[in-house]
Amino acid sequence: MPRLPKLAVLATAALLPLTLASCSSAPDQEGAADSSGDWTPVEVEHALGTTTIESEPERVATVNWANHEVPLALGVVPVGMAAANFGDDNNDGVLPWVEEKLQELDAETPVLFDETDGIDFEAVADTRPDVILAAYSGLIQEDYDTLSEIAPVVAYPETAWGTSWRDTIELNSAALGMADEGAELIAGLEDEITEAVAEHPQIEGASAMFLTHVDTTDLSEVSFYTTHDTRALFFDDIGLQTPQSVADASAETDQFSLTHSAERADAFDDVDVIVTYGGEELVTALEGDPLLSQMPAVRNSAVVSLPGDSPLGTAANPTPLSISWVLDDYLSLLAEAADGAQ
Incomplete structure (x- = not known):
């Protein structure tokens, strides 16, 4: 990556x-x-x-x-x-x-x-x-x-x-x-x-967005990958849906990521699952933020935080050899988040 x-x-x-x-x-x-x-x-x-x-x-x-x-x-x-x-x-x-x-x-x-x-x-x-x-x-x-x-x-x-x-x-x-x-x-x-997807039926139809690397010291903005990025594209392969909010934002740009003010977080009320890079500290920060905590995916603890400094962190960006290597682990994390969203 x-x-x-x-x-x-x-x-x-x-x-x-x-x-x-x-x-x-x-x-x-x-x-x-x-x-x-x-x-x-x-x-x-x-x-x-x-x-x-x-x-x-x-x-x-x-x-x-x-x-x-x-x-x-x-x-x-x-x-x-x-x-x-x-x-x-x-x-x-x-x-x-x-x-x-x-x-x-x-x-x-x-x-x-x-x-x-x-x-x-x-x-x-x-x-x-x-x-x-x-x-x-x-x-x-x-x-x-x-x-x-x-x-x-x-x-x-x-x-x-x-x-x-x-x-x-x-x-x-x-x-x-x-x-x-x-x-x-x-x-x-x-x-x-x-x-592999058939082993995780709860993923099918859930909507997901991918936040870019989140700065836990400044949650005044929300940055996310658009449908022009391969991470978001891979959601389609594994049965997840693109939220309408992300689709609409993507249609207005050719950029692979966008940034919105956290005050507009309610625009993502149609997001069931959030995927991002980070650890428990990130999830805790999101849940403690007065604005971002109102996002359904955060409120329901339906957040997949991938370790950015390990091979698993590359799972979201599919490549010819990595797909087989990380698919089961990635789908298990998504399935657990999707369970929380239901």
């Missing part, structure tokens, strides 16, 4: 629709290799331009959050990837589900790019990649242009940090010539989610 970006999403001049097309014939079941085994160039349109992968990539680099999980899930080990800077339980730059996958593939940890101060272009270049995957990212045009001097880059389809886990898999797998394998990965995860 990236460090929390600024509230305003960087706008792009033109938001292009997601299209994946072959320059000659559509990829067959072997990905972008035709019946003769030759590579068929793949063209990907995204928010920052159009990228053509002319030849089959052998050295894959990824930047920003979670893009490396797509090739790993498909059995391809990147030559370099961004070091984890959120939820890293042992400070080695690799999240536990990624570490497990590397062990499964009997692979060493790729070169880790330190993105604390932004993309390390020199480190990326040193890995000599044939393609750079960034379907889920916050790239700005300058970043994209610089990376494109190193290798073809696949950026996000519409909004920075707004690519769903499905689209992340679709774009990144297509760039690898593994579109069919990517589709199978998506289908498998959808089946797994469906089976």
Whole structure:
């Protein structure tokens, strides 16, 4: 997960629709290799331009959050990837589900790019990649242009940090010539989610909103993720509903989060469950605030407070490998909150 970006999403001049097309014939079941085994160039349109992968990539680099999980899930080990800077339980730059996958593939940890101060272009270049995957990212045009001097880059389809886990898999797998394998990965995860959700029927139909990191020393404002953010999008996957209050606010912006005065907290009377990052101190602060305590979800103790400094804290931001790793725990917490809301 990236460090929390600024509230305003960087706008792009033109938001292009997601299209994946072959320059000659559509990829067959072997990905972008035709019946003769030759590579068929793949063209990907995204928010920052159009990228053509002319030849089959052998050295894959990824930047920003979670893009490396797509090739790993498909059995391809990147030559370099961004070091984890959120939820890293042992400070080695690799999240536990990624570490497990590397062990499964009997692979060493790729070169880790330190993105604390932004993309390390020199480190990326040193890995000599044939393609750079960034379907889920916050790239700005300058970043994209610089990376494109190193290798073809696949950026996000519409909004920075707004690519769903499905689209992340679709774009990144297509760039690898593994579109069919990517589709199978998506289908498998959808089946797994469906089976897990069925074990928690109380979640179905409950409305949920995700508060951004709450400052317990200043509860005069309420910040929350809009439906443009992947955390809120994941609610739909697991049977939760978007409250009308959040849907209406989201319709008026392309930003992934918004901030309202706590005096407007009654606007969220249609919220059954609140998800946020924090611990018991946060829940206690919400329950003790004269305004926020009137929100039904707070009044009913239907608050899921995820530990932001542990792997579980990443559960709300679904990625190709983390979904299986954290799904049951996340759903159990949501189910407990939903029970309180009833």
